[in-house]
Amino acid sequence: MATLDIKEFLDKDEQKDLLRFLTAGSVDDGKSTLIGRLLFDSKKIYEDQLDALERDSKRMGNAGDHIDYALLLDGLKAEREQGITIDVAYRYFSTNNRKFIIADTPGHEQYTRNMITGGSTANLAIILVDARTGVITQTRRHTYLVSLLGIKHVVLAVNKMDLVDFDKEVFDKIVSDYKEFVSSLNIPDITCIPLSALDGDNVVEKSTRTPWYEGPALLDFLETVPIDQDRNFEDFRYPVQYVLRPNLNFRGFSGKISSGIVRKGDTVMALPSGKISKVKSIVTYDGELDYAFPPQCVTITLEDEIDVSRGEMLVHPDNQPIVDRNFEAMLVWMDEEPMDINKQFYIKHTTNLTRARVDNIRYKVNVNTMEQLSIENGQLTVDSLPMKLNEIGRVVFTTGKELFFDPYQKNRQTGAFILIDPITNNTSAVGMIIDRVDVRDMVTEDAFAVLNLPELGIAAEHYEAIRTICKELERQGVPVKCITENK
Amino acid sequence: MSDYKLSHLQELEAESIHIIREVAAEFENPVMLYSIGKDSSVMVRLAEKAFAPGKVPFPLMHIDSKWKFKEMVQFRDEYAKKYGWNLIVESNMEAYNAGVGPFSHGSKVHTDLMKTQALLQALDKYKFDAAFGGARRDEERSRAKERIYSFRDKFHQWDPKNQRPELWDIYNARVHKGESIRVFPLSNWTELDIWQYIRLENIPIVPLYYAKERPVIELDGNLIMADDDRLPEQYRDKIQMRMVRFRTLGCWPLTGAVESNADTIEKIVEEMMTTTKSERTTRVIDFDQDASMEQKKREGYF
Numbered sequence: 139m140a141t142l143d144i145k146e147f148l149d150k151d152e153q154k155d156l157l158r159f160l161t162a163g164s165v166d167d168g169k170s171t172l173i174g175r176l177l178f179d180s181k182k183i184y185e186d187q188l189d190a191l192e193r194d195s196k197r198m199g200n201a202g203d204h205i206d207y208a209l210l211l212d213g214l215k216a217e218r219e220q221g222i223t224i225d226v227a228y229r230y231f232s233t234n235n236r237k238f239i240i241a242d243t244p245g246h247e248q249y250t251r252n253m254i255t256g257g258s259t260a261n262l263a264i265i266l267v268d269a270r271t272g273v274i275t276q277t278r279r280h281t282y283l284v285s286l287l288g289i290k291h292v293v294l295a296v297n298k299m300d301l302v303d304f305d306k307e308v309f310d311k312i313v314s315d316y317k318e319f320v321s322s323l324n325i326p327d328i329t330c331i332p333l334s335a336l337d338g339d340n341v342v343e344k345s346t347r348t349p350w351y352e353g354p355a356l357l358d359f360l361e362t363v364p365i366d367q368d369r370n371f372e373d374f375r376y377p378v379q380y381v382l383r384p385n386l387n388f389r390g391f392s393g394k395i396s397s398g399i400v401r402k403g404d405t406v407m408a409l410p411s412g413k414i415s416k417v418k419s420i421v422t423y424d425g426e427l428d429y430a431f432p433p434q435c436v437t438i439t440l441e442d443e444i445d446v447s448r449g450e451m452l453v454h455p456d457n458q459p460i461v462d463r464n465f466e467a468m469l470v471w472m473d474e475e476p477m478d479i480n481k482q483f484y485i486k487h488t489t490n491l492t493r494a495r496v497d498n499i500r501y502k503v504n505v506n507t508m509e510q511l512s513i514e515n516g517q518l519t520v521d522s523l524p525m526k527l528n529e530i531g532r533v534v535f536t537t538g539k540e541l542f543f544d545p546y547q548k549n550r551q552t553g554a555f556i557l558i559d560p561i562t563n564n565t566s567a568v569g570m571i572i573d574r575v576d577v578r579d580m581v582t583e584d585a586f587a588v589l590n591l592p593e594l595g596i597a598a599e600h601y602e603a604i605r606t607i608c609k610e611l612e613r614q615g616v617p618v619k620c621i622t623e624n625k
Numbered sequence: 626m627s628d629y630k631l632s633h634l635q636e637l638e639a640e641s642i643h644i645i646r647e648v649a650a651e652f653e654n655p656v657m658l659y660s661i662g663k664d665s666s667v668m669v670r671l672a673e674k675a676f677a678p679g680k681v682p683f684p685l686m687h688i689d690s691k692w693k694f695k696e697m698v699q700f701r702d703e704y705a706k707k708y709g710w711n712l713i714v715e716s717n718m719e720a721y722n723a724g725v726g727p728f729s730h731g732s733k734v735h736t737d738l739m740k741t742q743a744l745l746q747a748l749d750k751y752k753f754d755a756a757f758g759g760a761r762r763d764e765e766r767s768r769a770k771e772r773i774y775s776f777r778d779k780f781h782q783w784d785p786k787n788q789r790p791e792l793w794d795i796y797n798a799r800v801h802k803g804e805s806i807r808v809f810p811l812s813n814w815t816e817l818d819i820w821q822y823i824r825l826e827n828i829p830i831v832p833l834y835y836a837k838e839r840p841v842i843e844l845d846g847n848l849i850m851a852d853d854d855r856l857p858e859q860y861r862d863k864i865q866m867r868m869v870r871f872r873t874l875g876c877w878p879l880t881g882a883v884e885s886n887a888d889t890i891e892k893i894v895e896e897m898m899t900t901t902k903s904e905r906t907t908r909v910i911d912f913d914q915d916a917s918m919e920q921k922k923r924e925g926y927f
Binding site: 144145148151152153154155156225226227228229230232236237239251254255258259366369371379380382383384388392393394399421422423424431433434435437448472484486487488489550551554555556558563564565568 | 629630631632633634635636637638639640642643646647649650673674675676677678679680762763769770785788789790791792793794795796797799800801812813815817818821824825891892894895
């Protein structure tokens with residue numbers, strides 16, 4: 139480094155891009171060992187952390203004479219006592235070519251929820267299998283979840299090759315088993331790598347013990363896999379996050395570009411009003427931009443004074459999302475408390491918050507076999523229909539107001555939502571929208587509150603105040619229909 | 626397609642701005658906690674960016690333990706004035722008047738009363754329902770698992786086993802009255818990212834981060850700077866001038882300096898890239914016990 143001009147070096151280093159990846163596998167697959175190896179070999183484990191680690195390894199390690207990398211990664215006290223990772227933990231390292239964020243998630247059966255959490259922002263997933271056992275139920279489950287989350291790149295890391303004598307046939311068999319299974323899922327890029335996390339084969343350096351393997355070492359692949367095409371640059375979606383009015387002359391709509399590209403001068407439409415205007419400027423702290431793309435955060439000003447609030451969306455008029463109150467989605471239940479079908483949940487979708495009602499659970503998915511379980515095929519009963527922790531199902535919803543969405547597989551940003559329990563405020567479930575549904579599929583009676591003021595005998599002078607309250611309730615996601623005229 | 630590509634710093638910046646705006650839009654009474662350190666300096670700049678050309682719609686609050694370095698307090702006041710921030714400064718005056726300090730009461734009691742309790746009192750006083758903090762996940766093991774929106778009960782406590790799932794960039798902002806969240810917009814930044822960003826954006830930081838000849842004493846393996854005359858008598862003749870700088874800033878008796886010649890931002894970044902010690906080794910409060918940070922967090926400390 140001394141010979142390099144430091145400014146030049148830093149200018150270059152600051153331009154590196156970012157890859158977020160998920161690791162999935164069980165404790166036995168050597169997942170923590172693999173992550174520890176990546177961090178260690180990229181020299182990011184600091185000396186003092188190593189000292190503490192060696193001390194801990196001797197005291198309570200499970201790796202014999204080796205350093206137990208798992209101890210370095212398992213943060214919380216309770217987990218250290220149990221000897222398993224129980225939540226998502228984030229790790230950071232960088233090489234000369236890229237910066238990495240690892241979401242380290244456990245593969246333990248009851249923790250589907252954590253893997254879904256860790257994977258929601260990932261560009262890539264590493265799925266570990268033990269070379270001795272090959273593709274097992276858990277491998278299928280992890281891969282299914284990865285495809286559900288719309289992760290485009292998967293690395294099947296066939297670990298512990300040292301324990302099968304680096305046998306090419308063992309590796310080939312696992313790869314063909316995996317590819318056969320994965321062909322039914324929508325994952326565009328799959329790479330299989332034989333490695334030994336414990337010894338370091340094919341992790342950072344290509345191993346001499348696998349001369350038959352022609353692909354890259356794991357780190358080499360992570361550094362070079364192209365991800366800049368993975369975002370949706372086609373469909374401009376701009377959910378308004380915050381209306382900025384610093385003075386009478388400036389009114390801007392702040393937000394993050396969810397997808398697509400917007401340029402100064404573009405004609406845009408505000409949803410749900412349908413009003414049309416042109417982009418006057420794209421403002422940032424660092425000056426105005428000619429165009430903006432995901433995931434940039436900007437402030438857009440318009441040529442015309444049109445009213446747009448938080449939760450509403452700017453789009454191009456010739457490329458609009460679905461605007462509807464009814465849709466179906468793949469839902470993952472994240473709450474210890476099972477679903478109460480009669481509850482009205484809050485739904486948060488982009489920057490919108492409203493109420494949502496479950497109309498129908500079409501089927502649940504057995505995540506181990508990917509089999510569909512429904513009342514129709516006799517696999518579910520009315521009692522076993524409501525969703526429980528870690529269950530995945532296809533669910534039909536009605537929302538309190540119109541949402542502006544796209545199918546999740548086409549647009550991760552406008553296809554995702556969370557469900558919030560109105561009493562506990564917990565995030566009960568998360569969903570990935572499939573599409574709108576026909577109204578005939580729906581429960582038709584309107585479950586949302588109606589206040590018929592004349593019928594209730596309320597004097598007309600109070601109408602305005604009540605209307606204001608209803609508007610505020612709607613803003614908070616509780617739509618109330620306010621009727622002020624006798625029909 | 627390279628026209629539509631962000632660097633890792635630009636991507637982190639966008640993520641943080643999104644979080645800051647989201648909190649401002651969904652909470653009634655947010656506050657940004659300001660420690661005057663390098664991470665706070667970055668967080669404050671990100672807040673300024675989030676609402677430009679407007680003003681940031683929430684105040685800054687500094688919990689003053691009364692043992693901060695003089696240069697920190699000076700920097701704080703000048704920065705807030707220059708950039709037009711509404712600055713709140715709060716201290717645990719009861720404990721201060723009772724004479725609590727690190728030399729007389731030890732680091733544990735001092736930290737609990739002058740930092741943790743002072744913070745909790747201030748949060749209750751103003752009834753803030755969201756408090757931004759500059760913590761990063763790469764700082765310490767228990768933080769690696771904490772959510773960006775970290776839910777706190779009525780007693781400001783964190784329950785690591787009962788965290789809300791947090792997916793995509795959709796944050797659950799719903800809390801009952803009296804409950805609150807701590808928000809960590811810098812969660813995904815590393816120490817190196819912070820320094821690179823400070824360099825790139827030319828962000829003002831406290832001069833103590835730059836190496837300079839300073840009066841220090843060696844105390845239990847740490848280099849402690851003699852910042853004011855509250856340094857106990859018995860240490861005074863041990864003061865020596867050394868070329869040092871600080872990697873983290875806090876209460877001066879509890880913050881170790883490192884020997885360094887890094888007197889420019891480039892030299893600091895270079896030092897960061899080649900260092901073999903993690904930054905928390907310079908924070909004396911961490912030596913108390915194993916998993917001590919998790920304990921503090923459960924009690925309401927950041």
